[in-house]
Each structure stands twice: as structure tokens, then as C-alpha cells.
Amino acid sequence: MKSAFWKDTFREIWKTKNRFLSIFAIIAIGVGFFAGVKASCADMKQSEDAYYVKNNLMDVQVISTLGFGEKDIEAFRSLDGIKGVLPSYSADLYLEESGNRSVCKVYSLPEAGLAEADNINQLTVAEGRMPENEGECVVDSYLAEQKGYSVGDTVQMQAEDGDDLSGTLSRKEFTVVGTVESPMFIYKMQRGTSTIGDGSADGFVYLMPQAFSYEDYTTVFLTFESAEAAQAYTEEYDALSEGYVDTVEALGDTRKDARLEEVREQSNQTITENEQKLADAKEQAETGFDDAQRQLDDAKTELENGEAEYAEQKQLFDTEITQAEQTLENSRKQTQQGWEEYHSSLKEVSDGLAALASQRQTLISTRNQLNTAKQQVEEGKQQLDTASNLLEGKQKEYDEGLAAYQSAEQLLDSTNQIVKDPSSASDEQISSVHNGLNQLQEGLGDLFFACVSGNTALKPQLDAALSVFSATLVSQKQELDAASVELEKAKTQLAEQQKVWEAGKTEYEQGEAAYQSGMQQLESAQRQLDDASVALAAVQSRLKDADRQIAAGEQELSAQREEGEAQLLAAKEKLDAGRTEYEDGVARLEEERQKAQQEITDAETQLADAKQKLAELEEPTWYVLGCDQACPGYSNLGEDAGRVDNIAKVFPVFFLLVAALVCLTTMTRMIEEERTEIGTLKALGYSNGSIIMKYMTYGVVASILGSIVGMLIGFQLFPRIIMNGYSIMYNFPVVKAPFRMQLAIPSMIAAALCVVVTVYAVCRGELAQRPSQLMRPKSPKPGKRVLLEKIPFIWNRFNFSHKVTARNLFRYKQRIFMTVVGIAGCTALMLTGFALKDSIMEIVDKQFSEISLYDMMIVPEENEIDKTMQVVGEQPLVGSYGKFLQETMTAESGSEEMEVYLSVPEQMDTFHQFFDLHTRKGETPVSLQDGTVVITEKFANELSLSVGDTFTLSSADYPDVELTVGGIAENYTYHYVYMTPQTFLQVYGKQPDYNLVMADWKDDSRTDTEGVFSTLSEQKAMQGISFLSTVKDGFSDMISSLNYVVLVLIISAGLLAFVVLYNLTNINVNERIREIATLKVLGFYDKEVSAYIYRENVILTILGTGAGLILGIFFSQFVINTAEMDIVMFGRDIKALSYLLSAILTLLFAVFVNLVMHFRLKKVKMVESLKSIE
Secondary structure (H helix, E strand, O other), rough: HHHHHHHHHHHHHHOHOOOHHHHHHHHHHHHHHHHHHHHHHHHHHHHHHHHHHOOOOOOOOEEEEEEEEEEHHHHHHHHOOEEEEEEEEEEEEEEEEEOOEEEEEEEEEOOOOHHHOOOOOOOOOEEEEOOOOOEEEEEHHHHHHHHOOOOOOOOEEEHHHHHOOOOOOOOOOEEEEEEEOOOOOEOOOOOOOOOOOOOOOOEEEEOOOEEEOOEEEEEEEEHHHHHHHOOOOOOOHHHHHHHHHHHHHHHOOOOHHHHHHHHHHHHHHHHHHHHHHHHHHHHHHHHHHHHHHHHHHHHHHHHHHHHHHHHHHHHHHHHHHHHHHHHHHHHHHHHHHHHHHHHHHHHHHHHHHHHHHHHHHHHHHHHHHHHHHHHHHHHHHHHHHHHHHHHHHHHHHHHHHHHHHHHHHHHHHHHHHHHOOOOOOOOOHHHHHHHHHHHOOOOOHHHHHHHOOOHHHHHHHHHHHHHHHHHHHHHHHHHHHHHHHHHHHHHHHHHHHHHHHHHHHHHHHHHHHHHHHHHHHHHHHHHHHHHHHHHHHHHHHHHHHHHHHHHHHHHHHHHHHHHHHHHHHHHHHHHHHHHHHHHHEEEEEEEEHHHHHHHHHHHHHHHHHHHHHHHHHHOOOOOEEEHHHOOOOOHHHHHHHHHHHHHHHHHHHHHHHHHHHHHHHHHHHHHHHHHHHHHHHHHOOOOOOHHHHHHHHHHHHHHHHHHHHHHHHHHHHHHHHHHHHOOOOOOOOOOOOOOOHHHHHHHHHHHHHHHHHHHHHHHHHHHHHOOOHOOOOOOOOOOOOOOOHHHHHHOOOOOHHHHHHHHHHHHOOHHHHHHHHHHHHHHHHHHHHHHHHHHHHHHHHHHHHEEEOEEEEEEEEOOOHHHHHHHHHHOOOEEEEEEEEEEEEEEEEEEEEEEEEEHHHHHHHHHHHEEEHHHEOOEEEEEOOOOOEEEEEHHHHHOOEEEEEEEEEOOOOOOOEEEEEEEEEEEEOOOOOOOOOHHHEEEEEEEEEOOOOOEEEOOOOOHHHHHHHHHHHHOOOEEEEEEEHHHHHHHHHHHHHHHHHHHHHHHHHHHHHHHHHHOHHHHHHHHHHHHHHHHHHHHHHHHHHHHHHHHHHHHHHHHHHHHHHHHHHHHHHHHHHHHHHOOEEEOOOOOOHHHHHHHHHHHHOOOOOOHHEEEEEEEEHHHHHOOOOO
């Protein structure tokens, strides 16, 4: 029986798998989110600790003002519990490459052959390789990514303001062979402080030890055996770290005197050696100067002799050149006269040639005209011949035509005669006419012959043909007469053309004779001009020879002049060079003498300074730093992990509670639905415990499976997502996300216990009834008028569907309540996530743009604040500046106490330029008055102080005083007590000992942080400086990573909201399946049925969203107050967009769930309504 019972239990799980899976999913999401977020803090710390262990991070860093010698290193190695000792060289330098300039912490790599335990702060190569010689280096991988440094680049190391680097490094240029990560620098946004630039380092660089010029080590890194068992960021390790620092400081107290003596001995030896070098240099310099002076005197004598010889040679050269130029001038004049005569004769010849050419051109023109005339005569002759031939042909044609006409006329006459009297003609005549007629017209002779032969019938036809023939002869006669007239005209024209041709021929022959006569005259004149040209050519040749001789003489003279001038110039240049060399030698000798004297004086001064410094040399100061001080970001990571833990203390708990509430609702609905089955089991004899166990098993299996899956996913997913978000700021080379049983077991028990209690309570109520009552459906609630029915103005305007919806909503109040609560919880969670984002985002802008108005805070050297004020005032870009007292104190009120900063300005009239004190609500200004103090808001809230209350302020250096709160100002980072100088004098009985200088820029668009830092450092006017822009950037980076965590919370809340909405809607549909089927039977369409359900869902969603927004206001304030750190106050305002987004997301999820439910409603079968109620 029990076996069947359990089988039925598991069949129930399969039959209602949708409900089972919804419980499973809600528990998985709730438990997974709770466990994952709660584990994230521990996983962040454990992951970073694993990286520290893997790369052997130091436990202590020691820096000494006098460096460390070998005896110091041996002393470190002799410490109890010491594990590793790594002496190193370090310096703060600029890294430059192609315009990129970065402030870097430069360290030396461990020396070769170092023991594994001494290989502290091991580097991880991100790209490339480690250096192998002193000319190579590796660069911070994050710096390389930000500034564009690449493997293979050649970079330069530079000191501040171009100072000499030889005392620090053996060379300036290095080749980047790799990029690396260091366990000392896990914080990407801040790479530590620096003594150059603006006081902060951009990254780090590692060089080979041989690249440094130091004689002594500048820093030492230590690790201790006992630290291996302690995890970083735990109280155990913090206590050990404090012990290590105390141990090393104690060693420093014992080593200071010995180290001072070592340095003094080294310095005395160095001074003695330098004094001897200085004496040798003096003697060598005097000897060298005497030799140089003798050489200069000899050079001066030689120079004067050379100048006299140069003057004599120049005079002789000028005389010879003048004589040669006179000779050439005479020759040039004679040649010029000959050329003039030549050109005169040449002109005459040229004029003759021009006239001759004109005549020749005229003759050529005449020749052309004659040729044209000749051509015209010849063409005329041809035309006459052609016309004559044509005329002869026409005459011949006429004669032939006339003969043919006459023959035809005779033939016609003969034909007529024979036709009239055929008997009078002989056969020969008839045959002749017969043939002739046939030749004229085919068939005519045959017709004639037939008629003559006696065929009279053809006589009319023959007559007609002969009449036509006769008419044709008449026409031919007319044509011949016309042709005769034309021939006569043509003969007349031909005769006239013959006359014209003969006249042209005569004219041509006369012109030809005149042309031949002119040509003979032209040739005679040409011969005369040719003879004159030959004579002129001979004259020209002689003149050209003379010109060439003159040109040759000029060229020779020019060459002689150039050669002489070149020789003189060379001699002059040699003399000038000698003079310059002599003068340079004199000046150089004097300069070298002065330089040597200055070097000797400087060396003597340096020796005197060295002796003075040696005499004033004090004990070295050891700066012993734990990881929290030496490693940038070490403490930040612990604080950020703490922030995640603060959020995890509240938000995931409520997340889990909402999931548990929905799970409770689901199980309650399930048991109520199966009351008939419960009655049946009870009637069959099953005990109440067995029945309860069935449903407990159902719920517990779902919750345990959901818890296991949720934790398996949550422990891996959420810590990795959060660490991935923080990887913007931190380096997580090793990620640890173990399964944490200390979180898993309580989460699983809580989820199971929620189900167990719910099942037990509901089942006990149901099992109190008799089986017969349980086996019948629960009686529906009696119908009664709802509230809206009592308002006719509204109710009468509803249609049937709207009235049914209203009655359902008011009738099933428990279902409404649970649905609204579930939706409200999810909306409140989303609003809380957005509110967290809003509160975190506004911190930076409000604190560093509206409250803190100063731009820099300078800590002066002890008792040198006036000097610092003077130097700051001399900076051209600095505007307002003033003195402040700022001390760390403890404030007490009742049993509560808190660490605060006391801030006292020197000048109250400029205080508002550095701080804007106002209330958060309404931003009402808060004035700082004598006799009272102004405190910050979170400080007031933590100690429950209000205006007019008093509290006690105490510290080790000041007596306890009681102060009255005069105002409470808005502030988000740290806690402050603002006090006037008069109030300070009144309560402490003395003037403030100002220890800070605050200043701001004249123009925020023109700043020079590096210049101010450099000036203050050079003039030793500060111990340290912090720029508000740097602090703001640090907070911005912190906030940006925290926003990533908040985004995870918002997405998770949204996912839970979707699952909850789906589950509640699914339960609602299951409970009303018969009602929905009945609606379909009554004729409702699918869309109408869906609208029937949707209408209730939408109303409940809107009610739940509204309630969730109200609940979210209180919940978000509680979460913000719980999650914020001691030194930070989150914002308190929720933006309207956050309300809008939370509401819209909830409504969107509801719409999506309704769309999914629509398809399920379509599958509901109408036959369900016909099933028996029993």
C-alpha cells in the first residue's frame, strides 16, 4: 500500500509537471541568487589571494632614506620566521615613446640564481618575454594598452625636468620585449604614488639590475612563513601583517646606527678619493693651460707674417691685370671699326639683293602669268579642236539623215506608184520596195507585197501604214531643217572662238619674249652681287678671327684673374681661418680656464657640501609598509568586496523571501485544488501524516532540486559576473568560485522549511474536515453585492464582462491578495535595484562638484606652511588658496562613537570658495557660526544628532570637548565637523595649528597639475598633495564597478518577476479551468475568453505594480542604509525614470505572460464543463 502511495506521489509530480517546474524554477532563482551574491565577496577575496600565493606577493616592503647595504640584507634574512628576502632598486621616472609620456614606478628584476623563496612579486607575462640584457624592459600591460606601447618599441627613461639620469640608470633607451602583470598592482585605476609628475604613477616598468647605477638597494621586499596559512583580507592575516611590520621596525631601530656608520665610512672614503682627484685635476689643468698659451703665441707670429706676404702679392696681381685689360681694349676698338665698315658694305649688298629679289619675284610672277596664258592658249586650242570635231560629227549625222530621208521619200513615192498601178512595176522594183519597206518597218513590206499581189482587202491597212510613214517623213524633214540651222550657228561660233584664240596666242608670245629679256638682266645683276658677297665674306672671316683672338685674350685674362683671385682668396681664407682659429683658441683657452676653475670651484663646493651633509647626516628612516600600504588597490579590493557583501546582506534575502512567498502560494493553491483526492485518500484509510507527507514530498523534492540547481549555477555564475564587472578596475588572473557548504545547507533548509510549514498548515486545515466533506467540491462563496454595485453611477455603466470581472476580484480576496503581493514584491525588488543605481550614481557629482569646491589639498613640510602658501600663491593658474586645520578625531554621543575629520579654516570669508555647506532637502545654505559646529548628515544619523544636540570630540593630541550642533550639511564621503577659528580658540584655548593648504584653479579649463606638483616638490614646500580631480576619478571608477553589480541585481529581479507572474497566472488559469470551458460552451470566442482572464490579470498587475512602487520606496531606503559603507553615504533620491522603468518592465512581463496564456486558453476543451461535479 505504501509502495502504491509513493508511486501515486511521483505520478502527481509528472502529472502536474508545469506546477512542479514553476516551484523548482522559483526556488532555483531565489536560492541561486541568494547564494551566488552572498558568496561573491568571499570569492573575490579568495580569487585574489590565490593570485597572491601563486605569484608570491610580498608581506612587507621596506624603504630607507639611506638605502640598504649587504649587512642590512643579511639582517633581514636573520629575522625569525622570514621566508624570502628580495632586495631591489627602484625609481620614479618618465617613460617616453612617440609623444607618449607616462609616470612610472621603475623596479629591478630579481638577480639570476635567486632562490625560489626570494623570488617575490613574480610577474606574469601577458605578451612577449622577459628581459635578457640591460637594454631590454617589460612594461605594465594595462599601461601598454592605455598608452599604446607595444612589444618592439624603443622607449626612453627621463628624470624630472630633464635632470641627469646617470646616477639612476646606466642608459636611457630600452627596448620593450614584453608586457606583464604584477601582484603588487592589481588596481588598474591607480598605480600608486610618485615623487614626480602630479604625484600619481601611471604604471610600472621592470629592468635588469645591471641597468641601475645605484650602489645600494633602495627597497626590500619580505615574505614570512606564517603568512602562508592565512588568507588575505582576513583578520588573521591583518594581525599577522601588523606583527610583521612591528618586527621589521624593531630591526630598523637596531640597524639605524650601524647603517649610519657604514654610510659615513663610505662617504668619507669617497670624499678623500674625490679630494685627491681634485688636486690632480688642478695640477693637470695648470700644465695644460701653459702649453696651450705657448702654442697660441707661436700661431699669432705666423699669422702676422702671412698677412704681410698676402698684401704684397695682391698689389702685384692688380698691376698685371690692369695692363692686360688695356691691351685687350685697344684690339677691341680696331675690330669694332672693321665691323662697322663691314656692316655698311653688307647693307649695300643686302639692299641690292633685296632689289634683285624684288625683280626676281616680279619675273616669277610674270612667268606664272605666262604659264597661265600658255595653259589657256593650249586649252583654247583643245576646245577649238573638240568643237570642230563635234561640228564635223553633227554635219555627218545631218548628211546621213538627209540621205536616209531622201531614200525613204523615194521609196514612199515608188510604193505609192506601184500601189496605184501594180502592173506598171517590174518584179525587181516590187521586190526592191518590198525589202525596203520591211527594213523601215517590220511587216510593212509583206503588207505591201500582199496588196500588190492582189489582196485588196489589205489595201486600207496599207494605206493607213503608208500615211503614218508619210507623216513620219514629214517630221524627219522638219528635224533635218532645224539641225541645218543649228549647224550654221555652230560654224559661226567656231569661227569667232578661232579668232579669240589666235589673239591670246599672239599676246602670250610677246610676254614670253619680254620675260626672257628680264631674266638675262637679272642674272647679270646676280653675278655682280655674288662677287660683292664673296669679298664681304672674306672681310667677315678676318673680323671674326680678330674677335676670337680678343675673346681668347679675355678668357685668358679672366682665367688669370680667377686663378689669381682664387690664390689670393685661399691665402685670405687661410689667414682668416688662422686668425679665427687663433681667436677661438684664445677664447677657448679662457673658457676652458674659467670652466676648469668653475669645475674646481663646484667640486670644492660639492666636497664641502658632502662634508656638511656628512656632518649633518642623521639616522636613516625606515618606512615599513604592509600590503595595504605598499600595493595599490589591495585595500580597495577588500573595501569593494565589503560593499558587495553589504548589498548581499539585504537584497538577496528579500529576493529569496519573494520566491518563498510565491512558492507558498503555489503549494496552497495545489492542496486546495486536490481536496477531493485528499478526501478519497482519507476515506481509504490513509493517516493524516501520510497524506501530509505526500504533499511535503512534492514540495520538498521541488525545493531541494531547485536549491541544488540554483546553487550549482549561482555559486559559479554570480561571483564570476561580479568579478567580471570589477575586472574593469582590478586584475583577476585567478578566479575561484567554490561550492560553499556554509551557504548551501542553510539556503536549502530554508527553502525546504518554507514548503514544509506551508504544506503542514494548509493540510491540517483541510484534514480537519470529514472525508465526505473533502470529497465534494468546495462550496462556492455565496453571491452578494460587491462594493461597486452600491455605486449605480459606476456599476450601471459596466457591461456584462466588466461586472463579472469586478465580482470575481471582490469575491476571491485571498487570490487577489496573494497575486498583488507577489507582483508588488517583484516590482519593489526592481525599483530597489534602480534606486541603488540612482543613489550610487549621484554621489560623485554631488560630492565633488557641488559640495567640495577646492581643486587641490597640500600637506606642507613640518612648520613650513607659510612657505607653502607663498609657493602656491606664485602659481599663475591658481586662484583662491588658504590655510586649514584638519585632524582625525573621535566623536561620541551616548554609547555610539565614530571617527571624524575636524576641519577649521583660517579665513571665514573665503571658506565658501572651498566648501558649499547646505542641507540635502531643499539645498538650504548652512552657515558656520561661532560657538557651534556644522556636522555632516550621515555622521548626524549614525549618532542620532540633530540641531541643538551636543556631542563629545576627542583625540590623543587634543583634550575632550563638548560641542553643540549648529547645522547639518549634505555630504557623501567621510564624516566632517566644521568649526570656525573663534570656536576652536574658545573650546581649546589656543589658536589652530594649521596643517593643510587648500587651493582652486582660476579657470577650470586651464590646469597644470604636473607643474604645481613639480614646483612644490622642487622647493620642498610639501609632504604630499592630492588633486580633487584624481580623487573624483577614483570614486567614479569605484562607483562604475558597483553599478555593474547593481545591474546584475536588476536583471535577476526582472527574471524573478517574470517567473512569478507566469506562475501566478498559471495557477489562476488552473483553478478556473471549468469556468473557462463553460464560457466556451456558452459561445465565447477565444479572444473573448482570453480578454475575460486578461482583464483580471491587468487589473491585478496594475494594483501590484502600484503597491510595489510604494513598497519599493521603503525597501530601497532600508537596503541603501544597510548596504552603504561607514565612510560613504549613498544618495536618497529615486529618479522618476526608475519608477517608470520598474512599472513598464512589470507590465511588459505581464503582457508577455498573457500572450503565452492565450495559447493555453485556446487548448481548453469545452467538454470539461460537462464533467460531473462529484
